[in-house]
Ligand SMILES: O=c1nc[nH]c2c1ncn2[C@H]1C[C@H](O)[C@@H](COP(=O)(O)OP(=O)(O)OP(=O)(O)O)O1
């Protein structure tokens with residue numbers, strides 16, 4: 001287990017919504033964090049079959065390109081009635097032929113797949129959001145943290161906060177979707193808190209406890 005011994009890191013992502021959330025989570029720790037998007041790093045091909053593999057590919061690419069520690073996030077929506085799909089292919093499900101992302105269309109695809117399987121009742125629509133964070137150093141060392149949050153796929157999508165599939169996902173115990181929660185509510189965590197809500201905040205809390213706390 002390696003501690004982070006610098007306050008300058010790269011956020012190894014090209015997704016604006018994720019970059020904003022990671023910036024919010026890391027803000028109180030006084031980091032200077034530039035994203036791979038800002039640094040104009042090429043997006044590495046995500047050839048892994050697990051969140052862990054893809055997170056490591058992205059973090060190692062940014063760490064080697066920058067010479068700095070890099071923190072990546074590989075995430076997705078895992079739906080039980082779809083045998084775990086879209087899972088590691090959650091971003092691919094939103095990709096149009098021209099390479100642009102269309103989330104309203106992706107959410108309709110998810111709904112069609114659930115309807116085809118007759119999964120209309122909430123108890124047939126259980127799902128979890130998964131986030132795997134990887135902190136990688138230029139020498140190839142990696143630390144991996146996984147966070148998950150259980151919930152239900154709703155239809156129609158609700159809320160215009162957040163990003164991606166947020167309007168489709170209602171976390172267990174809440175009557176709002178991630179799209180209806182503020183980002184503070186979605187994280188459900190600040191430094192010192194014993195619990196977190198979102199998959200990303202749960203993984204981030206482990207990262208803090210492992211790599212930032214003395
Ligand atoms: O909290 C979330 N709220 C809504 N949607 C989310 C969330 N977390 C992941 N997602 C979706 C977005 C993307 O379609 C896929 C992750 O794909 P993933 O490859 O990890 O990210 P990405 O390609 O968007 O950015 P990048 O790889 O540059 O970090 O899951």
Ligand SMILES: [Mg+2]
Pocket residue numbers: 046091
């Ligand atoms: Mg990606």
